[in-house]
Structure formats: C-alpha cells, structure tokens
Amino acid sequence: MSELNTIPVVAEETERPSGGSGNLLARVFDELTAFARSRSMFMLHYCTGCGAIELPPAMTSRFDMERLGIQPMVTPRQADILLVTGYVSTKTMKRIILTYEQMNSPKYVIGICSCTVNGGMYWQSYATAKKLNDYLPVDMYIAGCMPRPEAVIHGLRELMANVKSGKANSWKDYYQRYDHYLANQQRAFGENWQTPTDVIAEARHYGLFGPETLGEHTALLEKHQVPLQPLEMRLGLNEEKAR
Amino acid sequence: MKLTRPTQDQVTTGLEYLLQQISGMKTRWDGPRRLRVDLASESLPALLELLKGRAGYVHLSAISCVDWPDQNEFELVYHLWSYEMNVLIMAHIRIAREPGVYVSVYDLYHPAAFFERDIHEMFGVFFEGSPDMGKFILTEWDGPPPMRKEFDGEAWVMEHFNWQDYQPDWLTDIEAQGGGITTRPEELRHRNKTK
Numbered sequence: 512m513s514e515l516n517t518i519p520v521v522a523e524e525t526e527r528p529s530g531g532s533g534n535l536l537a538r539v540f541d542e543l544t545a546f547a548r549s550r551s552m553f554m555l556h557y558c559t560g561c562g563a564i565e566l567p568p569a570m571t572s573r574f575d576m577e578r579l580g581i582q583p584m585v586t587p588r589q590a591d592i593l594l595v596t597g598y599v600s601t602k603t604m605k606r607i608i609l610t611y612e613q614m615n616s617p618k619y620v621i622g623i624c625s626c627t628v629n630g631g632m633y634w635q636s637y638a639t640a641k642k643l644n645d646y647l648p649v650d651m652y653i654a655g656c657m658p659r660p661e662a663v664i665h666g667l668r669e670l671m672a673n674v675k676s677g678k679a680n681s682w683k684d685y686y687q688r689y690d691h692y693l694a695n696q697q698r699a700f701g702e703n704w705q706t707p708t709d710v711i712a713e714a715r716h717y718g719l720f721g722p723e724t725l726g727e728h729t730a731l732l733e734k735h736q737v738p739l740q741p742l743e744m745r746l747g748l749n750e751e752k753a754r
Numbered sequence: 755m756k757l758t759r760p761t762q763d764q765v766t767t768g769l770e771y772l773l774q775q776i777s778g779m780k781t782r783w784d785g786p787r788r789l790r791v792d793l794a795s796e797s798l799p800a801l802l803e804l805l806k807g808r809a810g811y812v813h814l815s816a817i818s819c820v821d822w823p824d825q826n827e828f829e830l831v832y833h834l835w836s837y838e839m840n841v842l843i844m845a846h847i848r849i850a851r852e853p854g855v856y857v858s859v860y861d862l863y864h865p866a867a868f869f870e871r872d873i874h875e876m877f878g879v880f881f882e883g884s885p886d887m888g889k890f891i892l893t894e895w896d897g898p899p900p901m902r903k904e905f906d907g908e909a910w911v912m913e914h915f916n917w918q919d920y921q922p923d924w925l926t927d928i929e930a931q932g933g934g935i936t937t938r939p940e941e942l943r944h945r946n947k948t949k
Contacts, residue, residue, distance in 0.1 A: 601894045629917070637900050637907045638892065641915045695916070700894055 548591075548617070549674040550580040552667070555590035555614070557607055560597015562624040562657045569660035581667055587613040592670070595643060597657075598626035598633045601699055604640045608696060611647055612708035616717065618682045619650040619670060624657050631656060645695040648681035686714035690726030697728055703735050762786060765839050772808055776801050787841050795847040795856065798832070802845070802862050810838040814859070817869035819877045823903045826851045828879055832859070849879070858884035876901040 554576075556566055570576050570583060584590040587610045595607060611620065622643045625631035630641040643649055650673070653666035673679035685692060689710050697704050711729060714720045760768065769789065773781055779793040779801075793801060805811035813835040820829040825848075832845040849856050858881040859866045870881040871890045878899035880887065889895070898905055928934050 602892070605894070630911075630915075635908045635911055637897070637905075637910045637914075638895075641911075641917065645916055698914075701896070 545675050545677055549671040552581045552592050552619075552671065552674075553584035553590045554581055554592040554594055555584055555587050555610070556594040556596060557610060558596050559599050559603050559607075560624060560626055562596035562626075565623075565657050565660050565663060566594075566596065569663045574660040574664060576664060576667065579664070579668065579671070581671075587611075588615060590614055591618060592667075593618065593620045593647075594623060595620065595627055596623040598624070598631060598636075599640045599643060600638045601640050602638075604646055605700060608646060609706055612706050612710065616682050617674075617680070619674070619679055620647050620681070621651045621653065621666065621670065622649050623653045623655075623663065623666075625654055626656075628652055628654055640699060646692060646699070648684040648692070650679050650681050683719050686710065686717060686719040686724060687721030688723040689714065690723050690728050693732060694726075694728040697731065702731055705732065705736055707739055760839075765841055769809065769839065769841065769843075772804060773801075775804060784844075789841055789843045791843060791845045793845065793847060795830075795849050798845060798847050799857065799859065799862070802832070802834070802859055805834060805836070805843065806862060809836055811836040811843065813837070814863035814865055814869075815842075817866060817873060819873045819879060819901075821851075821877060821901070821903045822848075823851070828854060828877060830856065830873075830879075854879045855882060856880075857882050860884050875899065878902065 556563065558566070568574055576582070581592075587593070591614075593607070593611055593614060599607060611618070620643070622628065626633055626639070627643040627649075630636070630639055633639045634641060640646065651666055651670050653662055655662055658666070670679060693704075711724060714724050766783075770781065773779060773791065776793065776797050779791060779797065782790045782792075784790050791801070802811075811834045815833040815835055816831075818831045818833070820831070822829060827848045828851055830847050830849065832847075834843045834845065836843075854877070856879060858870055860870070860881075860883060867885050870884045871886055871888070873879050874881060874884075874887050875890045875892055875895075876899055892900070897910065900907065900910075925934060
C-alpha cells in the first residue's frame with residue numbers, strides 16, 4: 512500500500528464479494544457503518560506549505576466542503592483525515608508523525624501538492640523530507656503545485672468512495688509494516704527516535720499484528736526506549752524548578 | 755529650547771567626524787541614508803560602543819554572514835540603525851574561516867544572541883561570550899553547517915533521502931515520439947558543476 516503505484520488515484524467501484532461474512536445482517540451493518548463513516552469526515556489539516564492557501568476557499572462558502580460531510584477538526588484525537596498540505600521539513604515530519612499516532616483508527620492521510628509526493632520544487636533541500644509515504648501510510652495523493660480547490664474536493668470525494676467501498680485501509684498498513692516505517696523514521700531522526708504512542712501494543716490490541724510489524728528497527732527502538740514519565744503538574748511559577 | 759531634527763549635512767559631517775576616532779577604516783556612502791563601513795575585526799566592538807554611546811545607534815537590525823571560500827574568510831555585516839540620525843550603518847568585517855571564531859556583541863546588543871546563534875548554526879562561526887550557541891532551527895541536523903559554500907545540498911539529498919522514481923505512462927508515450935523532459939536533473943547538476 513505504501514509504494515506510489517499502489518496508492519489509488521482513482522476510486523473504482525468494485526463488486527462486493529457476496530456472502531463473505533455469511534450473516535446478511537452483519538454485512539448490512541458493515542456497509543451502513545462504512546457509508547456513515549464516509550459521510551462524516553473530520554479533517555485535521557496540517558498546513559505545512561503553500562497548499563494550505565487553497566484550503567480556506569475549499570472549506571468556506573465558495574466551494575463548501577461541508578456539503579460533502581467534510582469538516583475541519585481542531586484536535587488530532589477527534590479527526591479522521593490528516594491533510595498534509597505541502598513540503599515537509601524533517602523537523603515538521605516529527606510533529607506530523609506524533610499527530611498521526613494520536614489519531615484514532617480508522618484514519619486516513621492525504622498528501623496535497625507535489626512536495627509530499629517527492630519533494631517537489633524543494634527536492635534539493637537538505638531540510639525537507641521527500642516522500643511522505645516513507646514515513647506514514649498515505650491513502651491519497653493530490654498532485655499539483657498547488658491543486659485547485661476543485662482538485663482537493665475531487666480527491667476527497669475519491670477518498671470517500673474508497674472509505675465507502677472499504678478500500679481505504681492503509682492505516683492498517685502502519686501497524687502491519689511498522690518496521691518499514693520506523694526504519695525510515697529512524698533514518699531521518701536518528702536511532703533514539705521514539706514517540707509517546709506504543710504502536711506495537713496498539714497493533715496487538717487491534718489484532719493487526721503482521722509479520723513485518725516487528726523487525727530489526729523495532730528491536731533498536733526497544734533498546735533505546737525510555738519509559739514515558741507523567742508530566743509534572745505545577746501551579747504558579749516556581750523559578751528554581753523552572754531553571 | 756525647541757528641538758529640531760539635524761539636517762542631512764549635519765548628520766553626514768557629524769558621523770564622519772565621529773568615525774575618525776577609529777583608525778584604519780574605510781567609509782562609503784551608498785546613499786543619503788546608507789553608510790558602509792569596512793574595518794578590521796578588532797575595532798568592531800569599539801565602533802559599536804562609539805555609535806551606541808555617541809550617535810544613538812541603539813538598534814542592531816541584523817548580523818549577516820557571507821562565506822568567501824576563495825579568500826578563506828567569513829564576512830560579518832552588522833546592520834545598525836539610529837532613530838536620531840536616521841542613517842543605516844553597515845559595518846563589514848572579515849574574519850578567518852579557520853577557526854572561525856569571533857567575539858559576541860551580546861553585552862552591547864542583546865538581540866545579537868539570536869543572530870549569532872543563527873550564524874553559528876548555518877555557518878559554524880563560533881561567537882565567544884554569546885549566551886547560547888546550541889541548536890536553534892535545525893534541531894534534527896547533525897551534518898556540516900549547511901550554508902557554507904562547500905556544502906553540496908544536492909549530494910546530501912542524494913545520500914540521505916530515498917528517491918521517488920517518477921516514470922508515468924504518459925511520459926513514456928511522449929518520449930517514444932521523441933519528446934519528453936529536455937534537461938534531466940542530473941544533467942543540470944553536471945552543467946552547474948562544470949561552470
């Protein structure tokens with residue numbers, strides 16, 4: 512799912528395998544859930560680059576994304592879509608990964624603009640991460656420099672169609688091939704890279720443990736891992752402690 | 755007593771009189787309100803002190819750095835502004851590229867800490883007496899200072915990042931007809947290198 516040529520660009524309506532689960536009621540319920548899910552997308556737009564400028568017209572009354580059921584959301588924990596709109600510096604990439612791991616499954620990543628595909632016009636920069644799908648599982652790329660709001664809405668509609676037909680499940684790929692993603696993250700941020708989210712435990716919990724979840728890079732992670740400390744809560748300013 | 759603004763002549767002559775106190779210095783007026791000053795690196799703190807104390811140069815707008823690899827020098831430019839004189843003074847000094855150490859002017863201008871930290875990160879110039887020479891913007895960076903001339907950003911990218919091969923079908927169709935991308939990135943790179 513992570514290679515460029517396997518990321519769907521055009522949604523295809525496929526025939527559902529009939530009688531897959533056997534229970535007709537369960538299938539109807541699943542389809543109803545998928546339909547409802549595809550019609551209420553909450554979008555967290557991580558506006559990293561120039562592409563962010565196309566989002567206000569797409570969201571507000573001119574193009575009105577909300578009539579499709581797509582709304583902006585303020586926190587990652589309540590969002591379904593992570594929209595990365597433009598070039599991503601290595602420093603920003605860290606924050607994007609932290610944001611992505613905070614989101615609840617099922618979650619979808621959309622890369623807008625050419626820069627998320629391969630670095631775009633900033634490909635020569637030492638500071639930008641080139642391929643977004645090296646670090647995160649990307650569901651949809653909307654190429655363009657920058658894509659117009661029509662293209663953004665078209666891409667989101669395709670994502671909705673993929674969600675409805677159950678094809679947009681690259682979030683599972685993050686759990687199933689965590690070692691691959693972690694390898695690229697460690698390459699960019701160093702061996703001591705660690706996020707507050709225990710992805711491996713989550714993979715076990717969701718039943719998405721794959722053969723490539725663990726590997727040499729997760730072993731490296733476990734070697735360096737520092738247990739998380741609860742944040743110290745303090746009232747007022749204690750200058751000695753602050754220093 | 756009514757206070758009046760000094761005229762342009764008064765400012766010019768006043769500044770030039772003031773700057774005579776520092777020896778071995780070249781001044782050049784780039785415009786009516788822009789004065790370029792070239793001086794030895796030892797005299798810069800004295801110049802700043804003089805300008806701050808006697809001409810109201812309280813505003814250090816920026817410190818910029820230029821790399822001159824052929825002369826093996828760094829050029830530091832201190833941009834100063836006075837709200838009384840309304841003249842921008844650009845003080846140029848040259849320091850040796852190796853070891854690339856200069857003295858901080860943090861004691862005179864506190865905003866210098868910000869500029870010096872930035873120059874330290876981008877060019878590797880160390881400022882003695884600056885309050886913090888730690889990592890600033892490039893917190894994930896462990897390579898050489900990236901704005902030095904000898905740093906090859908493209909080679910770094912090739913070495914440190916995965917590359918996306920982009921060979922779409924429509925391009926192969928066009929190439930079959932004799933068209934396509936006229937200058938590939940690697941050719942462009944070669945051309946820039948040989949220039």
